[in-house]
Amino acid sequence: KAGVTQTPRYLIKTRGQQVTLSCSPISGHRSVSWYQQTPGQGLQFLFEYFSETQRNKGNFPGRFSGRQFSNSRSEMNVSTLELGDSALYLCASSFWAGVTYEQYFGPGTRLTVT
Amino acid sequence: GENVEQHPSTLSVQEGDSAVIKCTYSDSASNYFPWYKQELGKGPQLIIDIRSNVGEKKDQRIAVTLNKTAKHFSLHITETQPEDSAVYFCAARGSNTGNQFYFGTGTSLTVIP
Numbered sequence: 001k002a003g004v005t006q007t008p009r010y011l012i013k014t015r016g017q018q019v020t021l022s023c024s025p026i027s028g029h030r031s032v033s034w035y036q037q038t039p040g041q042g043l044q045f046l047f048e049y050f051s052e053t054q055r056n057k058g059n060f061p062g063r064f065s066g067r068q069f070s071n072s073r074s075e076m077n078v079s080t081l082e083l084g085d086s087a088l089y090l091c092a093s094s095f096w097a098g099v100t101y102e103q104y105f106g107p108g109t110r111l112t113v114t
Numbered sequence: 115g116e117n118v119e120q121h122p123s124t125l126s127v128q129e130g131d132s133a134v135i136k137c138t139y140s141d142s143a144s145n146y147f148p149w150y151k152q153e154l155g156k157g158p159q160l161i162i163d164i165r166s167n168v169g170e171k172k173d174q175r176i177a178v179t180l181n182k183t184a185k186h187f188s189l190h191i192t193e194t195q196p197e198d199s200a201v202y203f204c205a206a207r208g209s210n211t212g213n214q215f216y217f218g219t220g221t222s223l224t225v226i227p
Contacts, residue, residue: 107156
């Protein structure tokens with residue numbers, strides 16, 4: 001089975017611009033979560049989507065949004081970029097493996113805001 | 115919500131020695147505890163996990179122990195090898211928090227050849 005894929009892998013944007021990141025989960029996984037990873041804050045949960053519905057949301061401003069399509073692929077959007085948005089954005093797909101809910105990460109998209 | 119603390123933040127061991135990383139959690143309802151290994155330039159990789167009804171789980175050189183009463187769990191790596199060098203994250207998922215995972219701050223492990 002192919003793993004979680006994320007595109008693009010690297011991105012450079014300017015303050016004030018917006019950006020859209022894409023994630024394709026493992027085949028058969030219906031849940032997709034997004035995380036922001038920075039050296040100072042570690043892994044911070046952004047939101048989770050299941051069957052095209054946002055199920056959980058972390059403590060991020062409204063500039064961060066996402067959506068999920070009927071094929072479980074997900075996108076996240078960041079509007080009005082700030083320098084502090086520079087980070088590695090990780091997507092994870094999850095599924096119930098019997099009694100455990102397992103989560104697998106993609107390689108991430110490295111976003112640099114200048 | 116859940117709060118996961120992880121120690122130490124950095125760890126250096128000689129090749130062949132053991133490494134232990136410890137995490138504590140705050141929500142007694144948390145019931146699933148995965149460990150991830152993240153190598154430079156890659157996403158975190160699930161290496162082992164444990165459920166709250168199990169006290170210990172082992173997979174070759176890697177083991178995880180869970181003490182529900184004390185609310186802490188640990189990762190043990192024996193016979194360390196240079197390729198074990200990476201950042202390791204613990205996480206907790208609680209039944210009271212939907213399916214959200216809470217992560218520790220990471221341990222940078224260096225195995226010295």
